Every structure is written in C-alpha cells, then in structure tokens.
Amino acid sequence: MALEVTFGEHKLTDWITVLSGFTLFNGADFDVTTTDYGGNGSVFVDTKFKSKTIKVPFFAKFPTVQSYDDFMRILAVKEPQKLIFSNFPDRYFLAIPKGEFGFAENRKEGKGTITFIVPDGTSHARAYKRITDYREENGHYIFDIENNGTAEAYPIIKVKTASENGYVGLVNSTGITEIGDKEEADEEPREKSEMLFKYTEGNQGIRTGLNNAVKNQAILNDTSQRQDSLLSIENMWGREHMRLGAYSRSGGNHCGTATWNIGGGLYDYIWWRQIFWVGLASQAGFIKIMVSDENNQFLYGVETIKRSNGLNTEYNFLVTDGQGGYNIKERWTFNATHRDEDNPFNHTRGWSDLTRSDDNVSIYWFGSQFKRNYPELKGKKSMKLHVAIGTVGGYELGTHIYLDGINYRKDKIPFMYDIPNAFSQGSEIVINCQNDTVTIDGILKLNSVVNGSNFLKIPVGRSTLEAYFSTWVTQKPQLTIEFEERYL
Numbered sequence: 279m280a281l282e283v284t285f286g287e288h289k290l291t292d293w294i295t296v297l298s299g300f301t302l303f304n305g306a307d308f309d310v311t312t313t314d315y316g317g318n319g320s321v322f323v324d325t326k327f328k329s330k331t332i333k334v335p336f337f338a339k340f341p342t343v344q345s346y347d348d349f350m351r352i353l354a355v356k357e358p359q360k361l362i363f364s365n366f367p368d369r370y371f372l373a374i375p376k377g378e379f380g381f382a383e384n385r386k387e388g389k390g391t392i393t394f395i396v397p398d399g400t401s402h403a404r405a406y407k408r409i410t411d412y413r414e415e416n417g418h419y420i421f422d423i424e425n426n427g428t429a430e431a432y433p434i435i436k437v438k439t440a441s442e443n444g445y446v447g448l449v450n451s452t453g454i455t456e457i458g459d460k461e462e463a464d465e466e467p468r469e470k471s472e473m474l475f476k477y478t479e480g481n482q483g484i485r486t487g488l489n490n491a492v493k494n495q496a497i498l499n500d501t502s503q504r505q506d507s508l509l510s511i512e513n514m515w516g517r518e519h520m521r522l523g524a525y526s527r528s529g530g531n532h533c534g535t536a537t538w539n540i541g542g543g544l545y546d547y548i549w550w551r552q553i554f555w556v557g558l559a560s561q562a563g564f565i566k567i568m569v570s571d572e573n574n575q576f577l578y579g580v581e582t583i584k585r586s587n588g589l590n591t592e593y594n595f596l597v598t599d600g601q602g603g604y605n606i607k608e609r610w611t612f613n614a615t616h617r618d619e620d621n622p623f624n625h626t627r628g629w630s631d632l633t634r635s636d637d638n639v640s641i642y643w644f645g646s647q648f649k650r651n652y653p654e655l656k657g658k659k660s661m662k663l664h665v666a667i668g669t670v671g672g673y674e675l676g677t678h679i680y681l682d683g684i685n686y687r688k689d690k691i692p693f694m695y696d697i698p699n700a701f702s703q704g705s706e707i708v709i710n711c712q713n714d715t716v717t718i719d720g721i722l723k724l725n726s727v728v729n730g731s732n733f734l735k736i737p738v739g740r741s742t743l744e745a746y747f748s749t750w751v752t753q754k755p756q757l758t759i760e761f762e763e764r765y766l
Contacts, residue, residue: 282364283334285373288352290392293345294336297389302332302366302401330396332361332373339387353392361394362404369401369765400429400764409759412745419745419757423736427763431736434760437707437745440753446707447746452735455709456728457716458701460748471547471689473702474540478551478683484520485511487684491536496664497570499579499596499604503531503668512680515625519553519680522563522667533564533668538686542572542659545689546634549719550681554582554623556614557677559589565679566666567632568596571658576604578639578655580632582623585670589613589620595641597652607652610643614676628682629720634660635689645722711735736761 281300283290314320340346353375361373371394379390412419425431430452437446445458477487494505510523526532540546552565561584568579577598584591595608613620622628622644633640637656641648663686669675701707701718708717711733716723734743745757 284360284362285352286355286359290349290352293340293349293352294334294338294392297335297337299335300333302363304331328399330371330399332371332394332396334392334394335389336392337387337389338381341386358397361396366401368404370404371396371401372398398764400427400766402765403427403763406434406760406762410757412757414754417749418747419754421743421745421757421759422740423743423759424740425736425738425761425763428738428766429764430738431761431764432711433709433734433736434712435709435734436758436760437701437709438756438758439701439703439705439707440755441703441751443701443705443751443755444748445746446701446709446755448709448734448743449746450734450741450743451737453732455731455734457707457709457726457731458728458748460728471687472691473685473687475538476683476685478685479517484518484681484683487538488520488536491538491665493537494535496535496537496568496666497574497576497662498535498566498568498664498666499576499581503533503564503666505533505535505666507532507534507668509534509536509667514678514680517682519682520665520667521680522669522675525669525675527669527672527674529672531564531668531670533666535664535666537662537664540569540660540663540686540688542661543688543691544634544636544657544659546660547631547687547689548633548663548685549629549631549687549721550684551628551720552582552623552630553625553628553678553680553682554584554591554614554676555616555621555625555678556584556589558674560587560674561676562586562670562673563676563679564666564668564670565681566664566668567684568664568666569634569660570662570664571598572661574661575602577658577660578634578652579664580630580641583670584614584676586673589615593643595639597654598658600654607650608641608643608648612644625678627720631721642721647725709733 281296358372358374361371373394373396376395377393381390382388412421445460448455507525508523512519512521564583566581569577571577581594591614593610594606596604597607616624631642714733
C-alpha cells in the first residue's frame, strides 16, 4: 500500500507519490558537550537532542500551473503544522518545510525532495495518556506514571477543587510547581467574603440570573441609551447566553438591562464571561458592566463598545467624576473578529474580572491584571450591579454580543468567617507545562505561581508525581494528569 502523508489539514499524497528510500529511522540529532581541563581526553558535560530533519523523496505530476500552486499553498505555512505518515498512524511531527525541492522536471512531471524541519526533534502521540489513579500517603497524593516514549513529556495537570483550598504543590524528579500560599489559613478573626450569586454554567446559570434581575432600571455611566428593549436567552455553542431581544432601529442608542442588589460594600469581586464578535464591519453595539453607589449614582465599571463601521472596538474602564458624570480611566482596543490574536472575547474565551479594594482596583485585560488607584472611589459603597446590552446610533447590532455568566463576591465583611482562599469550591486550576501557563477558572494567573517554581516534565520510563494541598481542606480535590508521549 502506498504511503500516505498528511500535512496540516491536507493529504500531500493527493499530489505526490513517496519514493523508495524514504525512512523515519534516521535517529535523533544528539549534541554532546565536553570540556578540556588540560589533561588527556575530555570531560563529559551534557547531551541534548536538537531539531530533526525529515526528507521525503517524491514523484509528482503537475498537469497545470494551478495544481502546482495548490500544492505550494499547502506547504507555505508560517508555523509548524502536524505532519503524519501512514506507517506511523498513531504519531505526528510538528514540522515546517525548508529549502527547495530540487525538482527534476520533464513535461510537468518529475522527482524531488521535500525537506521538513521538526524544531522540537520529536514525534508526538496523537492521543493523550490520561492518569487519574493515585495512592494517598500522609495527606498527599502519589501518582505512578509510565512514559513509554523516548523523550520527556510535558503534562497538562488539572485540579478541580471539592472544597476551599489555598495551595497546590506538585513535585517530581524534574522539579516543583507551587500555586497559591502554603501558609494560608482557613479561619481567623477577620472580615469575611460572601459570594452573593454565581450565574454561570454549571451553577444557577445566566437564565436564572436574568430571571432574578430587575429589568430596565439600570444606573449606567451616562443616559445616552434608552432602556426600552428586553434581554433574552439564546443557546449557541452548547451553552446559554444573555442577549438583546427585539430592539428599535430608530436613531439613538437602545438597550436592555439587568440589575442585581449587592448590598453596599467597599470590596468587590466581579467575574463574568462575555462574547463580542461582529459578523459584519457595519455592525455595532455595546456591553456594559456597571456598579452604582448608595446615592444611586454611577460609581465604576467597564464597557465594551463598537461605535461605527470597521472592526475597531473599545474596552474602557470608567470611574465616577464625583459630580454625576464619569471619566474614562483606561482604554484598550481590539478587533471584534473570531480570531484569538484579535479578540479576547471570541466564543471560546471571553473571561474577565474586576477586583475593587476601596479606592484600589485590579482590571483584567487580555491575559494581564492592571492595578490602579482611583481616589474618587474611596469610601463610596457599591450598592447595585448592572448589565446593559445595546445598540449604537441605529447600526445593526453585532451578531454575537452576549453575556454568558456573571458572579459577584463581596469581600471584607466584618465577621468571624472562613477566609476566602485562593481556590474556592468548584474552581479549576490548569497547570499547562506544554505552554508554561496557569489558569484559574479560565483566567491566566501566573502571579499565583510561587517564586522558584518550574513547570514539570514527565521523565522517560516509570516515575512518580506527588500532589500536596492545604492541610485544612475538608475534601481533597480531583486531579488529572494528561500528556502526549514523545519519541526521538
């Protein structure tokens, strides 16, 4: 049977036939380092493997220039793609073409060689190995792991908390990763935190949040929009979203709003997930997440707003000016497309949060937390939380302008209470050693990683990985280890 070769999403062997002499058994490119110390011989220092080269000799017919162009279009990639050979169907290489074909043409057919470079020097198992079994000793987990590859693997470790927890420590022979605070206590005489509501998927849900809200009585940063439309629920991508229902196309701005009472405090934590993705450059619209004070005046909040034609969209943080108005304190922009590099609010992402500590605010934007001080907020209590989704100036509303979920936590309530720990019940911590990231409930949190930590590897052969948690947890979390075996 002829060898099949797939590169990216395309089968190369629809264009070429692989010739005899092709092999993947050309070994790894080992690089050995030695040092001379003045005597006879050298002293071994280190060895590592470098990138791998795969040469694919082929025969091809290009009956038309178009067929040649189609073939080149497949190979003209900007970053490595999955390269799969049918004689190794359970593995793939992350490869990119290099150099010329050396094509010897006669009447639009001939022989040549495609040279692929594999930067990491390995092939990858196409299926992840998943490990959930462990034994427990002295309050910590021990996982027995077998890596049948010939190179170290990079695990993705998921921790799902069953109760509050302040610390996760992972240890194996390659290093240690620590998240949170090992010394964090569970109880002490201090202020408490209280989660007033969690209208998220898997909890009460955004539909419940909308049902529990007061409609079209929101206090927003301005009065440029008329609250004359209703919010509704739409199901898409396997989850429910709050969106704007029927709305007026007449001039001016129109919106529907939802308001929840949050009871008055100086310390707020707001988490939400939103989608802001237009289908046409001529569409516009906004989402506002706003907080009002005890005098029913706008206090602070964020707005995502597209005002006109084009893709440029603003993400603004707003603060009261103390005189019934507002000032834009921070402004970021993005393009409201489906692309990850353009838009933090496409349908696969969209997580955001705000933390207020009296006059100090931490704002999440595109993977980073921005901490700022705003004297205008000092001593002013947060009383109500508002959401508005609306239109701008008669433009058609953006195709996907949704709110998927919203949570509100009030912090520092004077009370003897359980400390709000780093990881609340039901939180998911993902330590991704493939791309050196840590997320907590979908938000990048590298600042939660303890100094001196490193991202672990899974050694070749048999090894163990130990997991530690806060000593006071009432229920141990669920932990899953996944990794692709890799081969030199």
